[in-house]
Amino acid sequence: MHEIAASSIAAFSTESKSRRSYPYSIDTTCPRCGRAKVTLLTHDPAYDSDRTTMMATAKCPACRQESHIWYVDDTYLFIRPSPPIISRAPIEGYELLPERIRKAYRAALDVHNAKVWTASAVACRRTLEGIVNELHAEGEGTLAKQLRELPNKVDLAAPLITLSQALKEGGNLGAHFDQEKEPDRETAEAMLNLIEYFLEYVYTLPRMIDDLNQKLEALGQEEEDANQES
Numbered sequence: 001m002h003e004i005a006a007s008s009i010a011a012f013s014t015e016s017k018s019r020r021s022y023p024y025s026i027d028t029t030c031p032r033c034g035r036a037k038v039t040l041l042t043h044d045p046a047y048d049s050d051r052t053t054m055m056a057t058a059k060c061p062a063c064r065q066e067s068h069i070w071y072v073d074d075t076y077l078f079i080r081p082s083p084p085i086i087s088r089a090p091i092e093g094y095e096l097l098p099e100r101i102r103k104a105y106r107a108a109l110d111v112h113n114a115k116v117w118t119a120s121a122v123a124c125r126r127t128l129e130g131i132v133n134e135l136h137a138e139g140e141g142t143l144a145k146q147l148r149e150l151p152n153k154v155d156l157a158a159p160l161i162t163l164s165q166a167l168k169e170g171g172n173l174g175a176h177f178d179q180e181k182e183p184d185r186e187t188a189e190a191m192l193n194l195i196e197y198f199l200e201y202v203y204t205l206p207r208m209i210d211d212l213n214q215k216l217e218a219l220g221q222e223e224e225d226a227n228q229e230s
């Protein structure tokens, strides 16, 4: 059983007996074939009034196989079986990361792909500590606090400020970077996603943009030279 965000429900329909609405189409990963971003269509809904739960069968348009969904209290959505975990490859520009951070991130990725969520969360914390140290932004307090203060100490691009803001508001995720809480799959994935955004914004994107600029300048220079020759 796997919980999916209720925001994945694209459309509702009405079950005829109970006259209650149920998720009719759901944008998610197919638990059977693992295809991401498919729209599962449900059929045969049934309402269990004692458990305030709507149940239905969902069909994948890609592999045509079926899975089961439960919609509890008009709020929580579950699917069975759980979608397969697909191994994550390192972010683009991985080789541009400073060595220490690259190693820490690689460790996070490896244990994540081995589905050891606790170890993955610990490795994510280490990577984040590495980034904060590397940016010379370390200070007092917990890692989550240091992160929140990052924009005051380092000139960050706007998207990264938004990210630290998100950490501040989504206190839960921020807390996971400090506490030895037992993380589940969703938390571990959210932490790794956050690490990857950080790595991309701080290290790989600026380098790629520089490279592109240099290429464009070189092209411009070639054109100028060609014009002068003709």
Ligand SMILES: [Zn+2]
Pocket (backbone or CB within 6 Å): 030, 031, 032, 033, 034, 035, 060, 061, 062, 063, 064, 065
């Ligand atoms: Zn499928």
